[in-house]
Amino acid sequence: MKPKLIRRTEAAAMLGIGQSTLSRMIKDGRIEQPIRLGRRVVGWREETLLALLGEKRDGAGQ
Template identity: 40%
Template sequence: MANRYIRRTEVEDLTGLSRSTIYRMMDAGQFPRPIRLTQKAVGWKETDIAAWLESRPVAA
């Protein structure tokens, strides 16, 4: 199955995180880094985001 790349706004919607939180967590090594798609565009592997979400604790 081909891996789908998703843009930042979709990552924000899926995770509930803001842009600044995503980048702060990336700098701390706590969030997957995006892949450069073009000279100006980046995207995250959908599977990386899904795995990150699965690794998060679930609220009781």
């Protein structure tokens, strides 16, 4: 089964952040670079974002 790819807008919503914050986090290295799907289209593997959400959730209580 092919991994599901999450586009930029959906990724930002999934993480509960804005698109500008998402761009900043990519630039700062806090989120891995997206996979380029076309000239103007990028996405992340769903597992990558779910893992990031798990880290965010685990660190929230500290």
